[in-house]
Amino acid sequence: MLLSFLAYSDGGIAAEVEVELSSGEKLRGNWVQADTSSLTLQGPDQTLDISQIVNLRPTSTDTSAISPPVNAVLVDGSQVRANSVQADDQTITIKPRTQAEIKMPLASLRAVRFRPSNANTDPQWLGLFDKEIRSDLMVIHRSNAQLDPVEGIILSIDEQTVSFELDGDTIEAPVERLEGVVFRNSPASSSSKTVVEDVYGSSFNASRIELIEDAAGLRITLANGVTHELKISQLKRIRFASGQQLLAGLAPADKQMRPYLKTAISTSLFDDWFAPAAENEDIVASAGGGIEYRVEDGFEFFSGSVGRDPSAQGKWTVKVQIAIDEEVKWEQELSDWEPAGFRLSVAGARRIKLKVIPTGDGDVGDLVRFYKPRLLK
Numbered sequence: 001m002l003l004s005f006l007a008y009s010d011g012g013i014a015a016e017v018e019v020e021l022s023s024g025e026k027l028r029g030n031w032v033q034a035d036t037s038s039l040t041l042q043g044p045d046q047t048l049d050i051s052q053i054v055n056l057r058p059t060s061t062d063t064s065a066i067s068p069p070v071n072a073v074l075v076d077g078s079q080v081r082a083n084s085v086q087a088d089d090q091t092i093t094i095k096p097r098t099q100a101e102i103k104m105p106l107a108s109l110r111a112v113r114f115r116p117s118n119a120n121t122d123p124q125w126l127g128l129f130d131k132e133i134r135s136d137l138m139v140i141h142r143s144n145a146q147l148d149p150v151e152g153i154i155l156s157i158d159e160q161t162v163s164f165e166l167d168g169d170t171i172e173a174p175v176e177r178l179e180g181v182v183f184r185n186s187p188a189s190s191s192s193k194t195v196v197e198d199v200y201g202s203s204f205n206a207s208r209i210e211l212i213e214d215a216a217g218l219r220i221t222l223a224n225g226v227t228h229e230l231k232i233s234q235l236k237r238i239r240f241a242s243g244q245q246l247l248a249g250l251a252p253a254d255k256q257m258r259p260y261l262k263t264a265i266s267t268s269l270f271d272d273w274f275a276p277a278a279e280n281e282d283i284v285a286s287a288g289g290g291i292e293y294r295v296e297d298g299f300e301f302f303s304g305s306v307g308r309d310p311s312a313q314g315k316w317t318v319k320v321q322i323a324i325d326e327e328v329k330w331e332q333e334l335s336d337w338e339p340a341g342f343r344l345s346v347a348g349a350r351r352i353k354l355k356v357i358p359t360g361d362g363d364v365g366d367l368v369r370f371y372k373p374r375l376l377k
Helices: 122-130 267-274
Strands: 015-021 026-034 038-042 046-049 053-058 070-074 079-082 084-087 091-095 102-105 109-113 136-141 147-157 161-166 169-174 178-182 195-198 203-212 217-222 227-231 235-239 244-246 254-257 277-279 282-286 289-294 301-308 318-324 327-334 340-345 351-358 367-376
Touching: 015 038, 026 046, 070 084, 079 091, 084 109, 109 122, 122 136, 122 147, 122 178, 122 301, 122 340, 136 161, 136 169, 147 178, 161 178, 282 289, 282 351, 301 318, 301 327, 318 340, 327 340, 351 367
Parallel strands: none
Antiparallel strands: 015 026, 015 053, 026 038, 038 046, 053 235, 070 079, 070 109, 084 091, 084 147, 091 102, 109 178, 136 147, 136 178, 147 161, 161 169, 195 203, 195 235, 203 217, 217 227, 244 367, 254 289, 277 282, 282 367, 289 351, 301 340, 301 367, 318 327, 318 351
């Protein structure tokens, strides 16, 4: 389902916006109304098919906004940047900057990251989200920029401490020593593919959006039914479903397989049999494999995670590279079962290549899975 949310303005001053279509065309006008299938602009009057819209941006926004340090991740995939997050055994309270606080059931929360994004810790942190966990995790930030997840039960969170039960004992962990916490709450599959982004770095997966107060603000309904309001001046953009593209749904521009040990099998036949391939929404590759995709105009980011495939045998080290226009932009060595996450800029890029490289211990068991690698506009 694309969306089922856009409602009508009550009249008065409409919001001036720029709308980007999937064709690349950009239109400007006053956003006055929309429904489940179309959006209407005035000046001049234009009715646009929702399925053809990639982005909607206000023409005037707050460019001085500074992103708050805390990032709350909800089970529906929403991410809310906040000054602080508080939680007890029932409820969470998220306090965004210059917006009303958000209260919701604890079951709606997936994780809280207390520290800003960092190139040294991002792969470890993002990699925690693609595997099932049976306990809550308290993620300790070590002095060498390594993250140490500890299993237990999160009892409460305030601005200074996380109360954590470990083997029957209660620990009061200082927030300043933590990267964050991850709850065992399972990610929810959201039917909404429309994301509202604000100038502070939050991204809300919206099931409904309403223009309010003479189109000076938005009321967003999240997947759990909780509503949140923000001013149009705080809106960065609304990203529609047509702004995401899974690599697994595209035809590769090239793929190959170069095994660690040479064989008598022809190169073309080896490529056909063993080169990386799509499997549902993922891409599976063995060491020595590489797969390349073309990037269409307009995409800004490439996101996903990669880890050893659950079916892999053994525990050898393998190196994974992501190259953008032949330049390696991301590289990780996988030596255990922990996945590593990535989010890379692809603005203006023409090609993306995923490559799996065996190390000195050979390529036995070096089977990896790229989880939902996707391009975002």
